[in-house]
Each structure stands twice: as C-alpha cells, then as structure tokens.
Amino acid sequence: MNVAIIGVGLIGGSLAITLREQKIATRILGVDKDENNLKKAVQLGLIQEGVALEKAVKESDIVFLTVPVDAILHLLPPLLDRVSNQVIVDMGSTKKTILHAVSDHPKRGRLVAAHPMAGTEHSGPEAAIPNLFKGKMMVYVDAMNSDEDAFEAVDAIIEQLEMHTTFMSANEHDLHTAYVSHISHVTSFALALTVLEKEKSQGRIFELAGSGFESTVRLAKSSPDMWTPIFRQNRDNVLEVLQEHIRQLQQIYDVLDREDYDLFYKLIKKSNKIRRILR
Ligand SMILES: NC(=O)c1ccc[n+]([C@@H]2O[C@H](COP(=O)([O-])OP(=O)(O)OC[C@H]3O[C@@H](n4cnc5c(N)ncnc54)[C@H](O)[C@@H]3O)[C@@H](O)[C@H]2O)c1
Numbered sequence: 001m002n003v004a005i006i007g008v009g010l011i012g013g014s015l016a017i018t019l020r021e022q023k024i025a026t027r028i029l030g031v032d033k034d035e036n037n038l039k040k041a042v043q044l045g046l047i048q049e050g051v052a053l054e055k056a057v058k059e060s061d062i063v064f065l066t067v068p069v070d071a072i073l074h075l076l077p078p079l080l081d082r083v084s085n086q087v088i089v090d091m092g093s094t095k096k097t098i099l100h101a102v103s104d105h106p107k108r109g110r111l112v113a114a115h116p117m118a119g120t121e122h123s124g125p126e127a128a129i130p131n132l133f134k135g136k137m138m139v140y141v142d143a144m145n146s147d148e149d150a151f152e153a154v155d156a157i158i159e160q161l162e163m164h165t166t167f168m169s170a171n172e173h174d175l176h177t178a179y180v181s182h183i184s185h186v187t188s189f190a191l192a193l194t195v196l197e198k199e200k201s202q203g204r205i206f207e208l209a210g211s212g213f214e215s216t217v218r219l220a221k222s223s224p225d226m227w228t229p230i231f232r233q234n235r236d237n238v239l240e241v242l243q244e245h246i247r248q249l250q251q252i253y254d255v256l257d258r259e260d261y262d263l264f265y266k267l268i269k270k271s272n273k274i275r276r277i278l279r
C-alpha cells in the first residue's frame with residue numbers, strides 16, 4: 001500500500017513509524033509546509049521522500065491528514081477535488097466545522113473522519129514515537145458518510161494498530177472532546193500561567209515541582225500552533241464547559257475563604273469518583 005502523510009509531526013510521524021514497522025505501507029511519502037520538518041522526517045526514516053501535495057495524492061492509495069485543524073479545513077476541499085478512488089483520513093482533533101465544509105463535496109465518501117485519542121505534549125517529527133496508538137481509542141466521526149470500502153480500508157489499518165474504536169456524530173464528538181480533552185488543556189495552561197505569575201523564582205519552581213505539579217502542568221507544554229485552531233473551531237463547547245470550571249474554582253475559593261472544611265472534604269471526596277471511572 002502506498003501512503004501519504006500530510007503533516008510529518010507527532011501524529012503523522014508516529015503513524016508512519018507503525019505503518020512501516022507493521023509492514024502495512026510499502027512506500028510512505030510525506031508533505032509538510034516546513035522544509036526542515038520534511039528533511040528531519042526523511043533523516044529519521046519516518047518517510048521515504050518529501051514531495052508536493054499533488055504528487056502525494058496522485059501516487060498514494062491512502063492519504064492521512066495530520067496537520068493542525070485550521071490547515072485541515074483549508075486543505076481538505078482541494079484535496080477531495082484531486083481524489084479519484086484514494087481514501088483521505090482526517091486525523092484532526094475537531095470535526096464539526098471541517099465536516100460541515102465538505103458535506104456537499106461530490107467526493108465526501110472518500111473521506112474517513114477519525115480522531116485518535118492518543119498524543120503527547122510534544123510536536124514535530126522528532127516527537128514521533130512507536131506504539132503511540134496501541135491500546136488507545138480511535139473515534140470514527142459521521143462514519144455513515146464515508147463509502148463502505150473507504151471505511152473498511154481505514155478500519156483494517158486501525159485494527160492492525162491495535163486501537164479500540166467508537167463511533168460518534170460530529171456534534172457529539174466536539175461536545176465530548178471539549179468536556180474531557182480540551183478543558184484539561186485549558187486548566188493546564190491556566191495553571192502554568194498562575195504559577196509563572198506567582199512564583200517569580202524559576203529555581204523554586206524547579207526545586208518544588210514534584211510529580212504532582214509535573215503531571216498537572218504537562219499539557220501546558222503543548223504547541224499553540226496545534227491548540228489555537230482547536231479552540232477556534234470548538235469555541236462554543238469550550239466556553240460552555242469553561243463556565244462550569246470557573247464555577248467549580250469559585251466554589252473552592254469560597255469554601256476555603258469561609259473555612260468550611262467539612263464541605264471542602266466532601267468536594268474532594270466527590271472528585272475522587274474519577275478514580276472509579278479511570279481506575
Ligand atoms: N498531539 C496530539 O496529542 C494529537 C492527538 C490526536 C490528534 N491530533 C491532531 O493531529 C494533527 C497534528 O497534530 P500534531 O500533534 O502531530 O502536530 P505537529 O505540530 O507535531 O505536526 C503538524 C505538522 O504539520 C505541518 N503543517 C502545518 N500546517 C501545514 C500545512 N498547511 N501544510 C502542510 N503541513 C503543515 C507542521 O509543519 C508540522 O510538521 C492536528 O490536527 C491535531 O489536532 C493531535
């Protein structure tokens with residue numbers, strides 16, 4: 001199978017490693033707007049060759065779109081214009097705006113919208129790692145709008161990646177990722193900003209950052225190039241959950257301010273429910 005990866009960063013690069021290791025792809029072409037990333041991806045052996053978008057689509061059976069979601073929105077319609085029987089897989093973190101933009105496209109059936117719930121806070125080709133997707137969830141979005149053969153071809157690969165799968169509509173997907181994934185990033189960005197504002201001594205941050213701070217602030221190391229377009233496309237859902245988050249923070253502030261430690265205890269106990277869900 002000939003594969004093209006548009007966007008040879010963390011997700012595209014990690015996918016390339018697995019496709020090569022599992023011998024799913026015979027040839028992997030890469031496309032990237034950043035020449036250095038393209039060169040790096042060849043040096044690291046993620047892709048065989050860096051090529052122009054037109055060549056990648058023409059010479060591939062399956063094309064994975066692993067660029068930030070604003071670039072997916074921009075690239076997807078002209079990509080579908082070029083497709084004959086190839087399959088395009090959109091791996092972006094938001095779906096509603098993107099799928100709406102191509103809903104009437106005559107080649108919509110060749111598109112499979114899939115979101116891997118797997119990643120790290122690092123980006124670029126050097127961040128690519130083996131086994132990123134193994135055991136993680138792949139969310140198929142509006143799968144009924146993909147041609148059956150296109151969906152089957154993608155699903156066969158996802159099975160070889162040993163991923164779990166679930167199905168959602170675009171609305172459901174964007175709502176629930178706002179509730180679980182996107183708000184977690186907001187919290188972490190706000191935590192980093194808070195600590196940087198209050199603790200002016202970088203030495204003290206370094207000395208006192210045990211695994212607690214490290215684990216809660218990890219997501220604040222994430223790329224603004226990837227996350228700003230996600231918040232732009234999922235703004236309404238994020239604002240809704242953010243309002244609740246602010247209410248919870250305000251409640252904790254009020255409870256501490258009036259020294260209501262019984263309620264504070266109960267709030268922590270209630271939050272511990274997450275332990276039963278995530279085990
Ligand atoms: N990082 C995660 O945890 C994660 C998880 C699941 C899905 N995603 C989604 O996967 C996509 C890629 O994320 P990533 O973490 O791999 O990002 P990344 O920054 O590591 O890689 C993106 C690559 O795309 C390139 N690029 C950007 N705009 C381009 C354009 N217009 N044309 C060609 N190349 C372009 C960049 O130069 C970069 O090499 C995003 O849509 C993101 O929402 C990310």
Ligand SMILES: O=C(O)C(=O)C[C@]1(C(=O)O)C=C[C@@H](O)C=C1
Binds near residue numbers: 092119121
């Ligand atoms: O683990 C991380 O660093 C991630 O940010 C991964 C994560 C997530 O929120 O779980 C981030 C965005 C994606 O769309 C999917 C996965």
